Amino acid sequence: MLVNFQWTESNEAELLINGSQYFNSVFDCIRSAREEVLIETFIIFNDEVGRELKEALLDAAARQVRIDVTVDGYGTADLDNDYITELTDAGIHLHVYDPKPRLFGMRTNLFRRLHRKIVVVDGDVAFIGGINFGADHLPDKYAMGKQDYGLRVRGPIVKDIRDAAGALLVEHQAVQELPQIRALPPPTGSAAIRLAIRDNSLHRNDIEEHYLQAFRSAQSHLVIANAYFFPSYRLFHELRNAARRGVNVTLILQGRPDMPWARMFSSSLYSYMLQQGISIFEYTEHPLHGKIAIVDHEWSTVGSSNLDPLSLSLNLEANLFVRDARLNQQIHQHLSELIESSCKRITTEAAEKGRWWRAPLMFASFHFLRHFPRRMGWLPAHVARMETLAPRSRKHKRAQE
Secondary structure (H helix, E strand, C coil), X not given: CCCXXXXXXXXXXXXXXXXXXXXXXXXXXXXCXXXXXXXXXXXXXXXXXXXXXXXXXXXXXXXXXXEEEEEECXXXXXXXXXXXXXXXXXXXXXXXXXXXXXXXXXXXXXCCCECCCEEEECCCEEEEECCCECHHHXXXXXXCXXXXXXXXXXXXXXXXXXXXHHHHHHHCCCCCCCXXXXXXXXXXXXXXXXXXXXXXXXXXXXHHHHHHHHHHHCCCEEEEEECCECCCHHXXXXXXXHHHCCCEEEEEEECCCCCHHHHHHHHCCHHHHHHCCCXXXXXXXXXXXXXXXXXXXXXXXXXXCCECHHHXXXXXXXXXXXXXXHHHHHHHHHHHHHHHHHEEECCHHHHHCCHHHHHHHXXXXXXXXXXXXXXXXXXXXXXXXXXXXXXXXXXXXXXXC
């Protein structure tokens, strides 16, 4: 199922900050669903958030709403059988993207993951962002809760998002096709939005290309808040070029990382970026998990794609690119407040500290990760598959037969 996406006009876009706003909005929509719920996510945990998701889905299933939930075989490998059984026994279609057996108790399917986070309800409203279904996305409740973002959208863009979710299911023969749903309401918003996905076949560089176009066109300012920042050569050079021509380039990166290696790799670039006039801030209040950026006064993006080799070259990702002055200003104001209240500025002195012993390691890491995706391509390729889990009652019946 070939999907090609263009800019769509007359959409509504609402920024959702952190899990509290995102989950409330998503769960309210699921509870009011009448025809269909489509979900793609990297992780579902059986915690307070995962259980609330389950209850909302079970309630919708009881109303005969068709539900397809697709999770990643690596990210959601530890979801327990009782949770899964409750969903499948209720008639919910639960699909696992590229599951692999464990080796000595370790998950082995690390690369080329389904990293997208998509929710579509009734073909009417959709959500895209970086937020998984877990309590670790509640920074207002937990010290190590992650700072993250999502977009809630309505309008013509919802069809594209639904088509993308459906295409993945059709490609892996989880469904023959998505059923027809009622006509969409007339568009009323002012936002132009384009969906970009990254896969390992026809859309390998789409997200990166949109970033590159925006960076090249930047005239006044460019702000990026990204959890795992280790961009491609092309993105790195365009950021440098933007700063050299007078654009105010600001990066907000992890200062309290959930995975220490993420900060180590990013910090290896600090000295060079500061020399080019790029401002760097580390967010220190919570782990930063966001993937969000603005350019000038209209362009913005929110999605699942980090600016690192895994997201840009291996994983399945989805971002929304938006032209809307109101959303751009809202994001700009929020990120400015974040810098003011919860970030520390990286100085040249701090970036150079300990450089004499870190430099060889950083140099090796820099060039290894730059070429990592290409080296991964040398390995024997495998075709990703999708497993649809059957209800326990059906399995039990087959066993009796």
